[in-house]
Amino acid sequence: MIMNLLYLQQRVTVKELCNKLNVSEATLRTDLSLMEKEDLLIRTHGGAILKAETDYQRLSLEKESSNHIEKMKISQKASQLILNRQCILLDASSTALELARILAKVKHKLTVVTNGIQAAMNMKENPNLTVILLSGLLSMGSSALEGSYGIDLFNHINIDIFFTSSKGFTIEDGLTDYNIYEVDLKRAMADSAARIVALLDHKKMGKTFISSFASTEEIDILITDSLTPRSFIEDISSKQVEVIVV
CATH class of the missing domain: 3.40.50.1360 (Rossmann fold)
Structure with a gap:
């Protein structure tokens, strides 16, 4: 869900994700840190942005553009x-x-x-x-x-x-x-x-x-x-x- 929101919006905040996913800010910060280590996104102050040319984004775009x-x-x-x-x-x-x-x-x-x-x-x-x-x-x-x-x-x-x-x-x-x-x-x-x-x-x-x-x-x-x-x-x-x- 986080990746799909990033794909649609390019940017998410921890508060926004808390409301949408009904989990704590601590849980989200842990998830975002792990996802950054997997090279899926870039952490920002209070949220995250989509990393350019991630495999997720590239695959989604290729499927859509065909x-x-x-x-x-x-x-x-x-x-x-x-x-x-x-x-x-x-x-x-x-x-x-x-x-x-x-x-x-x-x-x-x-x-x-x-x-x-x-x-x-x-x-x-x-x-x-x-x-x-x-x-x-x-x-x-x-x-x-x-x-x-x-x-x-x-x-x-x-x-x-x-x-x-x-x-x-x-x-x-x-x-x-x-x-x-x-x-x-x-x-x-x-x-x-x-x-x-x-x-x-x-x-x-x-x-x-x-x-x-x-x-x-x-x-x-x-x-x-x-x-x-x-x-x-x-x-x-x-x-x-x-x-x-x-």
Whole structure:
């Protein structure tokens, strides 16, 4: 959480972190000192600033910048599927983060559930949105909460649409990823939603990874960009999946 706040704000204070994390100043000072030793940040009087070119920052930027224009177009189209007063679910993918940035400005009344810390932070200032951050394990270098700790929430709310991306997609294996902990959570997300909307740029197509969290037949709508081969789009459509090309 400290690293995500630094990534968003470049600077944090001990008092601010105390309020957000509900821990003592002594604990925070110890944490900040340890993080400085790990070369993640630079301590300042009363707080810390983001160290330029940390591995965390570099990895986050690389993930976000990959096919950025395509992801923006895909997320813009996805936002048009959302209706007033719906409850939607976002995973922690970089494309879903683009969608979260759009939702940060919408006038719809929405409930948004996500395991993406950056997505939640982007949306939290919009008074029209009720933002629910799933609990889970936060790994170093990641802004995604993982594991099955928060899935009990799905027994108490009705999800209208799950917006998700994946590391790979094939017709045979569906949506796949290599992080089995994140896959477990995404599978629970997919099971909880009335509809699944896959947000996939062309580089995800035809690739498969270790574990699947949703089959092709479970996908209701797939949004992709114009660089996805026409033959692949036709094959997906033949499985009764609505394909939208942007």
